[in-house]
Amino acid sequence: MSKVLIIGAGGVGRVVVHKCAQAKEVFRAITLASRTKAKCDAIAAEIPHTFIETAQVDADNVNEMATLIRWEQPDLVIHVALPYQDLSIMEACLATGVDYLDTANYEPRDTAKFEYHWQWAYHERFRDRGLMALLGSGFDPGVTNVYTALAAQKYLDEIQEIDIIDANAGSHGQPFATNFNPEINIREVTAPCRHWEDGHWVETPPLATKRSFDFPDGIGSMNIYRMYHEEMESLVKNLPTIRKAQFWMTFSDNYLKHLEVLQNVGMTRIDPVEFQGRKIVPLQFLKAVLPDPGSLGPLTKGRTCIGVVAKGIRHGREKQVYIYNICDHETAFRETNSQAISYTTGVPAVVGAIMMLTRKWHKPGVWNMEQFDPEPFLKTLGSMGLPTQVAEGSAWLNLT
Ligand code: NDP
Numbered sequence: 001m002s003k004v005l006i007i008g009a010g011g012v013g014r015v016v017v018h019k020c021a022q023a024k025e026v027f028r029a030i031t032l033a034s035r036t037k038a039k040c041d042a043i044a045a046e047i048p049h050t051f052i053e054t055a056q057v058d059a060d061n062v063n064e065m066a067t068l069i070r071w072e073q074p075d076l077v078i079h080v081a082l083p084y085q086d087l088s089i090m091e092a093c094l095a096t097g098v099d100y101l102d103t104a105n106y107e108p109r110d111t112a113k114f115e116y117h118w119q120w121a122y123h124e125r126f127r128d129r130g131l132m133a134l135l136g137s138g139f140d141p142g143v144t145n146v147y148t149a150l151a152a153q154k155y156l157d158e159i160q161e162i163d164i165i166d167a168n169a170g171s172h173g174q175p176f177a178t179n180f181n182p183e184i185n186i187r188e189v190t191a192p193c194r195h196w197e198d199g200h201w202v203e204t205p206p207l208a209t210k211r212s213f214d215f216p217d218g219i220g221s222m223n224i225y226r227m228y229h230e231e232m233e234s235l236v237k238n239l240p241t242i243r244k245a246q247f248w249m250t251f252s253d254n255y256l257k258h259l260e261v262l263q264n265v266g267m268t269r270i271d272p273v274e275f276q277g278r279k280i281v282p283l284q285f286l287k288a289v290l291p292d293p294g295s296l297g298p299l300t301k302g303r304t305c306i307g308v309v310a311k312g313i314r315h316g317r318e319k320q321v322y323i324y325n326i327c328d329h330e331t332a333f334r335e336t337n338s339q340a341i342s343y344t345t346g347v348p349a350v351v352g353a354i355m356m357l358t359r360k361w362h363k364p365g366v367w368n369m370e371q372f373d374p375e376p377f378l379k380t381l382g383s384m385g386l387p388t389q390v391a392e393g394s395a396w397l398n399l400t
Contacts, residue, residue: 001028002357005074005098007059007089008081009034011180011294011338012103012138014043015346016080018336019384021050026354031072033057034081046337059085065092074098078353080346082184083107090122090133099131101352103138103345104184105230112187112270114230120366127365134361135368137352138345139325140166140247141231143386144308145369146377147323148235151310153374155321155392158241161311164229167250169219170302170329170340176258177291179300179341183283189251189259190268194228196236196245207256211248215305216391217326224248234368241312262286293342300329300339307389322391335385344386351381 004027006016013032020027032040033055040054057068059081069077069092079089079102086106093100106118119135126133136142144164152159168179178185193208194201209226229247236242251259262268267286272279307324325344332343352369355361361372369377378388 002026002075003029003073004031004076004078004353004357005069005072006030006032006078006080007034007057007065007085008079009036009039009043010080011297011342012080012345012349014046014294015332015336015338015342016078016349017043017052018047018338019347019350020353021047021052023350023354023384024050026357029053031055031074033059033068035059060088062088062091062095065089066095069093069096069098076101076353076357078349079103080349082181084109086119090119090126093131093133094122094125094129097129097131099356100126100133101137101349101356102133102135103142103349105136105141107184107187110270112191114188114191114228114233116230116233116368123366130364132356132362132364133366134352134356135366136231136234137349137369139306139348140164140229141234142345142348142352142369143325143381144306145231145235146374147308147388148239148310149370149372150374150378150388151308151312151321151323152239152241155390156310156312156314156319159239159310159312160241161244162232162235162242162246163309164231164245164247165213165224165305165307165309165324166248167213167215167219167222167224167305168302168341169215169222169250169305170300171252172296172300172339174291174296174299176255177296178293179296179339180293180345182287182290182293186259186262186268186283186286187270188229189227189249190263191228193226194232195226195247196232196242198243207251213248216322216324216389217303217305219303219305219326222250224250231368235370238368238370294338297333297337297339297342300333303328304340304344306344320393324389324391325386326389327386332385347384347386348381351377351384354380
């Protein structure tokens, strides 16, 4: 029985709190802390019969974080605030001797760089303190890493190519809105595309490569666009037989039209500009005027389908396997007051926490998800609402 400290009271934080409260056999006590305490209190009030402690913290401030951890004495910090806070929270965990888990890799505020080297540099310090940090325990990164590990372990003798495909086949009915933090989402989508091919990264313009993919379970064909995504970096390092790795995401024509205009007029810039005597970052201003992703929950209908097509060799012959999950927005909302994007991130964060706290996954150091046995994780993930589907060698696996 463990105590957990959750940082971040956004869409993902809400799901994490709901799911930890459901898993009473693991979580003895839950504290939710964030920059705005009122948001923590609102989430805590949604959950009957469970006492959730709440607190205010600026997680950019290592001392403030460390003071909170010393006061709360958790067994694990689940960080679901923003990627900017990864390093300060890791520092605070080291200072106080507590394990760490997050769902997105560190990004400096002034450049949209999605790289693990800042966090991997903490490996020796965590190892020497006997502490564990689990990086990227969301869906993508997160479950997609675990699916890739499963493909390599169970379905292929040698894994050679992966296509990670993320579809939101749902709609919120708004002219333009992002499904998670708009600033983080738009930084990611507008960054140059990189994919892995024959031992190096190939850079192409953002969203310049378009294909269509026939999604299963009646979702049907949708356009997918190639972009960079952080899990490819750890996957090609930890599974070095992968010769080609690509990441694809669906975008509606309407989303792309709005994004193009916003980019053209400079609203997605992340460098400060002078406005009425003060400096503002256009993308941060845009975030302030866009719908809060949390408000989309009751409006969003349809499903997500996120998975990995892995190709390689099995018994001397070429083989492919598609491992995926389908999640329904309205079902997720009924359970946790959040749509499927937050749900598919928050549930794997809790499952990662359960793996660490029950010692099914535990070793000192800084680790990515594919470095552990996929089976216990996926078993618990399924029982907590995100079942895994596997299709071997079907015709619709081809990207056309
Ligand atoms: P939100 O913007 O909805 O929530 C972020 C929360 O963090 C807010 O409550 C915010 O507080 C809080 N916060 C921000 N800065 C600080 C700070 N300095 N100190 C304390 N709290 C702070 O984001 P989401 O819930 O949508 O996303 C959370 C995380 O999940 C992000 O890192 C995102 O990248 C990641 N993610 C990962 C995915 C995956 O599959 N791996 C998919 C989707 C998201 P306030 O309300 O006061 O601003």
